Amino acid sequence: MTGQRLGVTVVRGVLLAIVAGWTLFPIYYMVSLAITPWSDLFRPVYFVKNPTLDNFKFVLLQESPFVKFFWRWLANSLLVSGAVMVAVLCVAAMGSFALGRIRFGLGRLVSGMTLFTYIIPASFLSIPFFKIMGDYDLLDTYWALIFAMTTFAAPYALWVLWDYAKTIPAEIDESAAIDGAGPLSIFFRIYLPLITPTLIAVGTYAFFFAWNEYLYAVLLLQGERMITLPVGMGNFLTSDDAPWNLLMALSVIYSIPPVIFYYIFRRYLTHGLVSGAVQGT
Amino acid sequence: MASGLLPAKSGGVFSRGVTAAAAMLSPRSRNLPGLLFSLPLILLFLAFVVYPLYFEVTQALDRYTYEVLFNDPIYVQTIINTIVYVGIAVNVKLFLALLLSGLLESDSRATRFLSAIFLLPWAIPVLPGVLSVRWMMSSQWGILNLISEDLGLGTHHWLASRWTAIGALIIFHIWKYLPFWTVIILAARRGIPRQLYEAAAIDGAGAFQTFRYISFPLLAGIYLICSLLSMVFTLGDFTNVQLMTGGAPGDSTHVLATLAYRYTFRLGKIDWGVGVFATALPVTLLFIFVLIKKIK
Numbered sequence: 001m002t003g004q005r006l007g008v009t010v011v012r013g014v015l016l017a018i019v020a021g022w023t024l025f026p027i028y029y030m031v032s033l034a035i036t037p038w039s040d041l042f043r044p045v046y047f048v049k050n051p052t053l054d055n056f057k058f059v060l061l062q063e064s065p066f067v068k069f070f071w072r073w074l075a076n077s078l079l080v081s082g083a084v085m086v087a088v089l090c091v092a093a094m095g096s097f098a099l100g101r102i103r104f105g106l107g108r109l110v111s112g113m114t115l116f117t118y119i120i121p122a123s124f125l126s127i128p129f130f131k132i133m134g135d136y137d138l139l140d141t142y143w144a145l146i147f148a149m150t151t152f153a154a155p156y157a158l159w160v161l162w163d164y165a166k167t168i169p170a171e172i173d174e175s176a177a178i179d180g181a182g183p184l185s186i187f188f189r190i191y192l193p194l195i196t197p198t199l200i201a202v203g204t205y206a207f208f209f210a211w212n213e214y215l216y217a218v219l220l221l222q223g224e225r226m227i228t229l230p231v232g233m234g235n236f237l238t239s240d241d242a243p244w245n246l247l248m249a250l251s252v253i254y255s256i257p258p259v260i261f262y263y264i265f266r267r268y269l270t271h272g273l274v275s276g277a278v279q280g281t
Numbered sequence: 282m283a284s285g286l287l288p289a290k291s292g293g294v295f296s297r298g299v300t301a302a303a304a305m306l307s308p309r310s311r312n313l314p315g316l317l318f319s320l321p322l323i324l325l326f327l328a329f330v331v332y333p334l335y336f337e338v339t340q341a342l343d344r345y346t347y348e349v350l351f352n353d354p355i356y357v358q359t360i361i362n363t364i365v366y367v368g369i370a371v372n373v374k375l376f377l378a379l380l381l382s383g384l385l386e387s388d389s390r391a392t393r394f395l396s397a398i399f400l401l402p403w404a405i406p407v408l409p410g411v412l413s414v415r416w417m418m419s420s421q422w423g424i425l426n427l428i429s430e431d432l433g434l435g436t437h438h439w440l441a442s443r444w445t446a447i448g449a450l451i452i453f454h455i456w457k458y459l460p461f462w463t464v465i466i467l468a469a470r471r472g473i474p475r476q477l478y479e480a481a482a483i484d485g486a487g488a489f490q491t492f493r494y495i496s497f498p499l500l501a502g503i504y505l506i507c508s509l510l511s512m513v514f515t516l517g518d519f520t521n522v523q524l525m526t527g528g529a530p531g532d533s534t535h536v537l538a539t540l541a542y543r544y545t546f547r548l549g550k551i552d553w554g555v556g557v558f559a560t561a562l563p564v565t566l567l568f569i570f571v572l573i574k575k576i577k
Contacts, residue, residue, distance in 0.1 A: 015384060016395050023399055026456060029424060030413040044427040095322040104315025113326050115576065119510065119569050120330070121517020123538040124562070127545055127554040128333035151329040154322060183314040212406040214520045215538070230408045234524060244416050251409030262404035263397075 033248040041245050055249035064246055066236055069225055076221075077228040080145050081210040087150040088206035089199055092157035096195075097187050099158070100165025101173060111162075118155035122148075123215055130219045144220040145210075145228075153209040157202045164198045165191070201265050208258045229254050340552065341559035350556055359535040359557075363516065366447060366536055370454040371511045377455065378462040379504065382470050383496070385463065396464075403460040411524040414453045415440070443533040446526045450534070453521055462507055469503045470496065502575075509572050516565060537561055 033041075035051040059067050095114070099107050133144040168191075176186050192199075214230045221227045227235070233250055236242040316323075340346055350356045385392045385399075402410065417423045418439040426436040440446045473496065481491050519538035522528070528535040528543060535543065537557055545554030 012384065013391070016391055019381065019384075020395055020398060022456070023402060023460075026410060026413045026417065027401055027405070029417055030409060033413070033416065042422050044422050044424050046424070046427070091321040091325065094318045094320075098315045098318035102311050102315040102318060104311040106312055107315060107319075110319045110322060112573065112577075113330075114322065115573055116569065117326060117330050119513055119572055120565070121514060121538075123517035123519045123541075124337070124558045124565065125330065125333040126519075126538070127541055127551065127558065128336035129329065130545070131336070131551060131555075132333060147325075147329060151325045154325065158322070183318070187318070212408075214408055214524075219542075230406065233408055233412070237524065237527070244412075247412060248409075248416075251412060255405045255409050258406060259401065259404040262400055266400060 030248050030251055033245055034252045035249075036245045038243070038245065041243075055245045056253070058246055059249050059253065064243060066239075066243060066246060067232075067250065069232065070250070072225055073227060073229045073232040076142075076226065077211055077230075080142055080149070080217075080228060081207045083142070083146045084149040084153060084210035085203045085207040087146060088153045088157050088209075089203050091150065091154045092161050092202060093192065093195065093199065094187075095154070095158045096161035096165045097183075097191050100162045101168075101186070101191060102183060114155035114158050117151065118159075122152045126215055126219055129216075133220060139220060140222050140226055142221075142226075145213075145216055148216045148220070149206075149210040149213060153206045157206055160202050160205075161195060161198055164195060168194055204261050204265060208261055211258060337555055337559045337562055340555045341562050346552070346556040346559060349553060350560060355532050355535065356540065356557070358533060359537065359540045362447060362534060363536045363561075366450055366454075366518075366522075367512055367515045370451040371508060371515050373451070374455045374459050375462055375466075375504065375508055375511065377459055378466050378507075379500070381459070381463045382467040383492070385467055386470050399460045399463065401460075402457050403464075407457060407520045408524065410457055411453060411521055414449065414456070415525050418449055440526055441530050443530065446530070446534045450522055450525055453525060454515065454518075457521075458511070462511065465507060466500065466503065469500055473499050506572065506575055509568055509575070513565060513568050513572065516561065516568075 032048045034055055035053065036048050037050055037052045037054060040049060058064050059070055062068055062070050095110065098104060099111055129148060130139070133139050138144040138147075172190060172194075173186055176190055181189070212230070213228075214234065217228045217231045218234060221231060229250075233247060233254065236247045385396055417425050420426060420436065420438040420441065423439075425439060430436055437445065439449060477495050477499075478491060481495055486494070517538055518536060519542070522534065522536050522539045523542065526534040528539050532543070541554040541557040544550045544557065
């Protein structure tokens, strides 16, 4: 009996070790390339022999033509992501108030609409979106990217807030209404303060949704100074002798903020649409 | 679960007296404020979802689209690639997620540690992950050939032939998205009442029987939803393919989105680009409507 239990523990341990190795290997490789000096880049090894932080220095001081506009790209990414965050918060806070608190007759239509937007792959709308933005003369402006990202990030944000809105007792609104408060003042004075913690989580989600976006950014932004970080990184590949150690240093810098965010908010991230479906079925 | 309309509440207006009546009128009279608060959402939907879709549907109704695309061997190849990529990547990933969630379910220290590092591929944006795997597979300088050579398997041009390149896409997809779906299925597993397992244990059920008669039937619904959802998402994948292979070698590894990008920007044929999605729209919409029905 104990022998059998020991066997199960060993098998579990081996399986967990394999999963851990599989998960960490590409990350280990990314980091080890990021600290590889130029002279060793074209000699594959398991462990970096002469680790160096020079690549990070090159990126931060913009000392290579490939990262000539690093700080500009970073600023562009921050600008777009920040704007998307604000826009998504406004749209989703209002929408969740309508669905979760006002509970109006056409709510079903609105919630179906957001579900559709959440499910349809964003890329399916990308080429027509590009054409429409061209017609409105918005190509190569941040507006185009902000509109697109807000549209696609809003449904999930709405869902999380709506889930939360449903848990607030209706009596709170009712007693405010007796005191003569209209929907607008209930929204600002009662609803927003109550949902603030969730707003912070949802806002950060929207921020990184835009931060991570590649397809729409590459479609809509062109100028060397206009592009966001991921587009700048993708552009490395157009050259045959791309400095991969620099690219990986840039990758590490680009990945750190979302990784921190995911660890802080992991509890919130599995809420919403899919887990709602989990509970619903 | 997604009911914005709650007749039970409004039916209670009278019984709950003046308070409820003053606060919450009938659903119909709440339509105006409700619509006003949803207005930004509705406008975004009309402008950036409905309008682009309208474009695509008109293209889908045009016979010329099909004539052009079906006569292009690259288009036909792309459809096959997309089916293989979506079919294998999503199904293998979800099956692994089902197994792994079972392994992670017991809350020991080792599994908690693993769950923590398991979040990394999910948290790291697609782009750095793809680039790392791409360099790994580089035939001259990648670490994969170093390993393969040390194991006596020789070196290979991983990304230079169609099927190994598609294999690389599938492997990256599984690496990147397995954690997310494992967490989702794990949450569903934790929702299964403990008493069921206890009762099964008393009845002398083994691990396989417990899975066969308790876990599996109770997870089947969510598993199906996850499969459909993940397939629809993956059908539109762009970043992974564009940055891993860019369609190379010789435009043999495109999927829908990268081919549309190629038509639009390399060849300057925006109609064809829209057409690629237009031809995939009927199947995709069917999937989406099945999903919406299941989720609601």
